[in-house]
Amino acid sequence: MSKISAVELTQKLIRRQSYSGKEKGVSEELTKFFEENGFDDVHVDKYGNTIGHIKGNRPGPKVVFDGHMDTVPVTDESEWKYPPFEAEIHDGKIYGRGSSDMKGALASMAVAASNFKEKTKGDFAGEIFIAGVVHEECFEGVAAREVSAYTNPDYAIIGEASNCNVKIGQRGRAEIKVEVLGKPAHSANPEKGINAVYKMCKVIEAIKTLRPTHHDRLGDGILELVDIKSSPYPGASVVPEKCIATYDRRLLVNETKESVLAPINELLEKLMKEDSELKVRAYYTEAEEKCFTGETIGGERFFPGWIFDEDEAWVKKVVAKLKDKGQNPEITQYNFCTNGSHYAGEAKIKTLGIGPSRENLAHTVNEYIEVSELEKVVDSYEAVMEALLL
Incomplete structure (x- = not known):
């Protein structure tokens, strides 16, 4: 030995x-x-x-x-x-x-x-x-x-x-994407499009009003904006037709994929009823990586x-x-x-x-x-x- x-x-x-x-x-x-x-x-x-x-x-x-x-x-x-x-x-x-x-x-x-x-x-x-x-x-x-x-x-x-x-x-940890769809147009004529970034700004402000879940020992179920990206990027002379914000959600016990997205989806539905031009959805990030064995590993980023x-x-x-x-x-x-x-x-x-x-x-x-x-x-x-x- x-x-x-x-x-x-x-x-x-x-x-x-x-x-x-x-x-x-x-x-x-x-x-x-x-x-x-x-x-x-x-x-x-x-x-x-x-x-x-x-x-x-x-x-x-x-x-x-x-x-x-x-x-x-x-x-x-x-x-x-x-x-x-x-x-x-x-x-x-x-x-x-x-x-x-x-x-x-x-x-x-x-x-x-x-x-x-x-x-x-x-x-x-x-x-x-x-x-x-x-x-x-x-x-x-x-x-x-x-x-x-x-x-x-x-x-x-x-x-x-x-x-x-x-x-x-x-x-735990989850990575949530919030995606807004707009309408592209030449930036010289912005009124002909729908700027997805402007719409996203209102969505972000609304999400900030959501109250976090709480656990006496683990603390708050944090929902924090960590990234935002418009499309096309770089956006030369074009009104962005898409904007995706990424949120880091810290999970507490007994929280499920459904329960975590529910209050966000409820809020987004309310916003879309108030603004007929708004098209927005929330979903979990999916990713995959290659293993050294040649196998692919991946899935939704939701870790309880x-x-x-x-x-x-x-x-x-x-x-x-x-x-x-x-x-x-x-x-x-x-x-x-x-x-x-x-x-x-x-x-x-x-x-x-x-x-x-x-x-x-x-x-x-x-x-x-x-x-x-x-x-x-x-x-x-x-x-x-x-x-x-x-």
């Missing part, structure tokens, strides 16, 4: 650049680790999700540890203090793209599972799956659907950064929110085991969207998050992860395995 530390594996993963759709190198590194460190089998699915499996000698619950392999791009390497794909260690920190979001967590999950099998000699009830997931930065939860279909888990552990605190929920009660027996059991290991985790929720949108939000699988590092280091120039956080979170993941499988 070729034993390497979480630090060493994190460095190996960082050195394999893995923008969304280009995760093959990380998949290869994970596969090599799984094959050399006591995993029973490895499965790479149609999207490229790479899943290592350890089976206990007795039947019991299945636990998926989820960490995405993809990262956001580096826009300008010259801005970095240290090279973003060299994984250099300085002052107790590993620098590099994906170090914090979230190759450090993924490496720690794999090492913890190997350690757990070695310490227990496989004498536990249940199964462990370490899932390196693709395309999370594009579609939170979409590739994870394939993971849960393959593993059928009872529990999912998300490794997004939490300072090793326990996260029991998150707001979720939350569990901190008094649930399984949550308390995990927290108690973490405390046994000398940790004192705060129980809270993520401020951003994760693959938990599928596991908990869609599939209703018992889900919590524990990850090394701080949330605000994700996607930053000079991204890093502290070596001490990696060492701590390996203990955290072993504690989860002990709580749920022993």
